[in-house]
Amino acid sequence: MNIALRPWREDDTDAVVEACSDPVTARFMPFLPQPYTREDAMAFFRHKPGDLAVVDPATDGVLGAVGSTPRGEGIAEVGYWVMPAARRKGVASAALEGFATRLFESGLQRLYLVTALTNGASQRVAVAGGFVREGVARGSSRTRDGGWQDMVVWARLAGDPAGPSARVLPDLPGGALTDGVVTLRPIVEEDGPSTYQMRSLPDVSGRSVVSTPMDPAVVTRQCAESASKWLAGQRAETTIRDATDSTYLGEIALFYSEPALREAMIGYSLTPEARGKGYAARAARLITDWGFEIGMARMIAGTAPDNIASQRVLEAAGYHREGLQRSRLPGPDGTRIDNVQFAKLRPAAT
C-alpha cells in the first residue's frame, strides 16, 4: 500500500472527527473523548505536533494517523488509527513501518506499542511492522465501560531485522482449511455465543482440561483473544463449520505446547447435533495435516480411558495409541484420571 506521511492541517478536522467517532476506534482507544468534536480534533493538532497524518499520495486525502509519545531516553510509544473506509488495505502496516524507520534513523532505541488483547487487527499490524510480542500487562487499561482490560506489549528495537516479525504458527492457507465437507476457520469474537453454548454442555466442560468460568462474556472475550494467542504461537483455535452452509458444528485447536520437540497437541468438541457423522475425524485430519505442513514432527492427543468416541475419532484420523499415562488428567472433585495418549508422526518425505 502506497502511503505518505505529513503534518496535520486544519482542513483535516472532519476526517479526524469521523475516524475518532467510529465505534471500533472508540473501543480500542478508550482515552479518546466521546462524542469526539471538532474542538477535540483541533486540540489534538495543537498538543501532538509530532503526530502525522497518513495520506494517499495521489489525492492527499487522510487515510489514518500515526504518532508517538516519548517514554524516557531513547524510548517512545507509538499509536495509530485508520479511517474506517481505508481499513484492511495495508495502510496501518505501511504507516507503522514508515514512521518507525524515521524514528530509528533519528536515533531511537526502542519503540513499543500496547494493544488490547482483544484487538487482533492491531496485533497483526504490530507483526507486519516487525514488532516482537513481549508480554501481557494485566488489567493495565480502562475499557470504555469503566472496567479494566489486559494489554499486550509489542516492541521493536533499533537493529531488529526489517520486515514482519517471525511467527511459529502461520495463518491458515487462504484463511481456512476444508475438505469440502467441513471447514475450519480461526475463532473470532462473533463465535462467542455458539462457543459458549457448546462449551457449557456438561460432557464438553467435564472433559475439558482447562476449566474456565462458564460465563457468556468470558467465553466471548476468550474468542476475541484467540487471534492474539495464535500470533503469539501458543495455539491455533478454529471453529468447525459445515462447508456448504456454514452451520456451526464445533471447535478444534492445535496447542503448540512443546516447541522444542516440534510437537503439538489437538483438542476438539462437537455440538450434540453434529456428532456421529465423522466431522470430528475430518477436522482432526485437516488440522493434523496442517500441523505437519508447518513443521510439526509429532501431533498428539489424549483422551480419558472411557471416552471411546474420541478414541475412534483419533484412530480414524490416523493416530496410534501409544500408552496410558497414569493420573495425567484432572477428574471431577479434585480426583485425577488416566490419559490414553495417541500420536501421529509426520509422514516421511516421498
Ligand SMILES: CC(C)(COP(=O)(O)OP(=O)(O)OC[C@H]1O[C@@H](n2cnc3c(N)ncnc32)[C@H](O)[C@@H]1OP(=O)(O)O)[C@@H](O)C(=O)NCCC(=O)NCCS
Ligand atoms: C487496527 C487498525 C489501525 C488496522 O488498520 P488497517 O490499515 O486496517 O491494518 P492493515 O490493513 O495494515 O492490516 C494489517 C493486518 O491485519 C489484518 N486485519 C486488519 N483488520 C482486521 C480485522 N478487523 N480483523 C482481522 N484482521 C484484520 C489485515 O488483513 C492484515 O493482515 P496481513 O498482515 O495478513 O496482511 C484499524 O483497524 C483501526 O483503526 N482500528 C481502530 C483503532 C485502533 O485499534 N488502533 C490501534 C490501537 S492499539
